[in-house]
Amino acid sequence: MSLTPVRSDGDAPMLGLPGDAGPVLPVWSLADYAGPVRGLVVAWKRTGRADMARVLLDRAARGAEVWAHDPELALAGSGDVLVVPAPSGLRRRLRGALVAADLADAVAAGIAASGALEPGRAVRSTDLLRRSGGRRHQSGLGVRARARNRGGGVRVLAAPGPDDVVVLVDDVLTTGSTLAACTRALVTSGTRVAGALVVAATPPPGRTPARTCR
Template sequence: MVRRRGDARPLGRAAGWARELARLVVPVACAGCGLPDVRCCPACAAPLAGVPRRVEDAAPRLDRLDGVEPLPVWALAPYAGEVRELVVGWKDRGRVDLDRLLVPAVRRAAGAVAGPVAAAARGAPVLVVPAPSTAAARRARGREHVVVLAGAVAQGLRDAGVPAHVVRALGRRGHSRDQVGLGARARGRNLATGVVVHRRASAEVASGAVCLLVDDVVTTGATLASAERALEAAQAEVVAALVVAATPPPGRPATPVEAATPSVYPGHREGLA
């Protein structure tokens, strides 16, 4: 077979095989604290076992400035300390073995928020939409790691009786780069028009389709905000987002924010208390 110029799929597969081989010859250690002979020790896994918390107030880019409440976002844990090491190890250091930790945690979290999501969906099936990665990130990682999370979220919703399936509706346009290492303003500029709906998915997300966004980490909210705008431009309704972890605001301790008190939000946030 003649490989097309620029086709990096064989390289991505080779990287995946190399990581699998490395795990056979390199001793396993906790991805959070380095404790030997365990994938993840109980102490480092504990923050992912709790109740997901609302975190959108700490993500300034989610402020729409149009009178509509920010997109409701749930997170399992703060993106700090051992949790940060776990997530970075999972997505950027080849620790795909942590799927066995994160997939069940995200599935449970989706079940925990299924009630308000179903209320917002008003009986419609929920399209679980993973945030898009750049082509360079996909090549480096050998996969789209957020799609793994999205599958767990869809299953968690179905476990709770909410019809849901994954739709890989979003992609990156132009020269937007990975968000890692960018500050708040740079993140906003990088994604201002960088997230688009794939043409092949445009029919499925149109006509008021109800969408739940999924990502690994929320920092400023720039990625989620750009994804929300792209889906709304395609006539979809984005009701919420679920992430593994949220970066704590500057100067605030790295503890989960308090759960939102019961309330009814205006407009398309109705039912997401």
């Protein structure tokens, strides 16, 4: 798993809007969602094992420290940087298994430690988003089904300050439908979204996964 995040939005078909020349937002990943990385992420989500969480969250924090200096990540501004996790479903919330929120805490710590921000700007992990009712879990759904399931299915609990900038985090990037829905909800609320960081991105068909655990 790399400590240098790599742009992955080009492989996520649902990040783009009809007629757009590019994706809704830039997305970086730390690894390919395959092999040992896939096993580690799945086990972390299903079991919440502390040893697996330590490995992934440490890599996320260190990767975010590097990511904050990427010139393609537009963090410049006068407001705070809010690290916002993709919303978890009700069942996961009831179990307290909020892996995306834990990931947001780690990424916020990494950005804060990076020294990339102007003096006086704070970095905060903020759980701002919720799923709208009636949405199925995304796992196992195809591209079109994910689009139908997620389209318009995210709401913002409270709009950030007018000068704040948001970065999104999630565990896995597949089609990009989740992050696209999050971005649209935030932009509609008047919020600037600079980009997103995920632990792993599903490699496109025909490409041999290259970024695995090491």
